[in-house]
Amino acid sequence: MAPLHRWTPLIITLAIQAMVAAAVLAVPSVAPRVAQSLGISVTYVGLFVSVAYAAAIFASLASGTATARYGSIRVSQISLLLCATGLVLCTLASLWTLALGAMFVGLGYGPITPASSHLLARTTPAHRIALVFSVKQTGVPLGGVLAGVLVPGLQVVVGWQSAILCVALLCVLCAWGAQTLRQRFDADRDIGRRLALGQLLEPVRLVMRHPPLRLLALSSFVFAFAQLALTAYAVTYLTSDLGQGLVAAGAIFAISQSGGVLGRVWWGYVSDRWLGARRMLVVLAVLMSASALATALLHAVVPVAVVAAVLFVFGASAIGWNGVYLSEVARAAPKDQAGIATGGTLAITFLGNDLGPAIFGAVAGGFGSYRAGFLAVALVLALCAIVLVRSGRSAAVSRA
Template sequence: MTGPWMTLAITLAVQAMVSMALLTLPVMAPVVASALGVSAALVGVYVALVYAGAMAASLAAGAAVARFGAIRVSQAGLVLCAAGLALCAVPHAAASALGAVLIGLGYGPITPSSSHLLSKSTPAHRMSLVFSVKQTGVPLGGMLAGALVPSLMLLLGWQGALLAAAAANLVCAVIAQPLRAELDADRRTDKPMALGNLAQPIRLVLGHPALKMLAACSFVFSIAQLSLTTYLVTYLNEGLAYGLVAAGLALSLAQLGGVVGRILWGWVADRGMGARRMLALLAAVMALGSAATALLSPAQPQWLVLVVLVVFGASAIGWNGVYLAEVARQAPPGLAGVATGGTLAFTFFGVVLGPPVFGALSALFETYRAGYLALAVPTGLCCVALLRARPSAQATDGGR
């Protein structure tokens, strides 16, 4: 019998693999851009295409999980990511664009699938911690991409590195197969996969006040997260005169803060604070962290700059697990995957929209400080909204 820890282990592994797939090409962006004869700045378009595909796929995930099972849908996601990576190895910009969409279609269903599995196997009083541990697969995948892909590129070339990452995703899909019969036993083969099912997750979220508020907050939180990780190195390099190596180290430490934060916040939420109050606290820290980041100056000691960025990263990157656990709690029975898919559509929309708006705002004021300072407003409003929201009668004590 597959226990909760094995379920957590396989969902964590799948999450790490698809996250690595998403970041494999961006890690090699200057080299790939040179080979294709395009600007490395187009990596922003690549990431936007990935998340646009993910947003669409997340809406279909609930119905797909119900019909085919969460493990089968996860395997399909891994295969789509592998296909997308292989397509990106074709030396043409159009192939990379199509590959980005395929990777997004593979990435989008992974979190709804894992939420479906974990909501069944995890006791309510441990959900925040377990979901947070699973969500460490996102920065873990980023760390794997950063640590392995450059070395693979030197050894195999940029195309070989893409194919190696594709192979890793396929291996993970094969490893998951022995768990399929047991974990997908609740699938309903008569469940229709109609186009109208794409609207069900959105209708569920908009018809449920608690889910609607959580989705709105995730839209803002994802903007803060991607704005931090996308622009921090450039901000430190241009605004604070940090070298690229030092700026890259600062970003790594901010991401490490996110890894630690995802686990710590889940543990604290389950130990009595509750997910909603924990999210309100994280929103407040995001607001303060973004404002403090905007006020950094070259005259400040490096240790102080790093402390600010680690705290900012711990909140802006570390919120996901507590949030997903609360979505699963608030969802109607048996609809955790559908609710997660619906809320993730709003989350991914923030990822697609946020960084370009941040960049445009920073360009308008000719400083990235303006973008980080502006983030303090919506994150602060999320804190107020979460504190004022009344706990749903459907939520367990762990969610209040």
């Protein structure tokens, strides 16, 4: 395979990941304008992501079998078109079409990672698999940057509906561009593979039958909880508890997101070069726990540079773990079942995404402080790190 062609699977999966991430965040990026247009509370628009992740759970469970039957590229194309359809529905100025649009976007978002894992697991050399998976996962924050820059800027000129339709058009163009690669990368598809509702829970059953996959899935629930606690509550915490202005809080939040982009690449490199994925996940759990604790201990008198540094490390770990995690899922999965295993583990990850903000909000509300929420995140992550260390020792003993 020519040098450029060797990177083609990574390039196309990165582009697709960025587009579906932009689709999920397009509506939330202009939530106040959407709420004003529909005459509803911003809270209802805020539920967009929750509805999308709930649909993504269902879609991720079906994605492994669909990928085996139709191929990674075809499933990704269908997913992109589902996202585009959902965004079009969101522009129809109705609360019901907004909810339906969120569901379509979630159905498109859910299969992307299992489909890309199936392709990358087949085409990536073992010595750089964590780095490749991590680079691909930078598509998520890159999609967030795309949505955050493109949609709010365009809505000033053409209105929020047209701005969101531009993201839908980009999804369609990405699906069209992927067609040229289908014959080469979907050659392993099995058109005789049956699709049935009875197989919907097979990915979860596969994960639960294999202890390494089960532990990874449960760890990802905790990691997703930490990630959404940071992304959903950081700005509110910075403004309400630390007295930062909204512009300054937004800038610090952007720094945490940039940490996530850099972290996803760096942790993949460190995992491949020195630690291995399992030990890297332990390090990340410890870093997340320490960062959450440090965040909880911040006060208004702390210099802004220190606050930004803490949030940068928090973002690098709490947003940067995904690639290493997915590479370990692909490695631990039974032969030729990386896509199905990824679908099963991601269903649990998405559950953490869906429930994480609600759990954090309940803890913070119960104790009357966002600090309590971040302390709870730190505690749960510390326990997760201990479990990962103990499981690694048990596995080493069993191999001895």
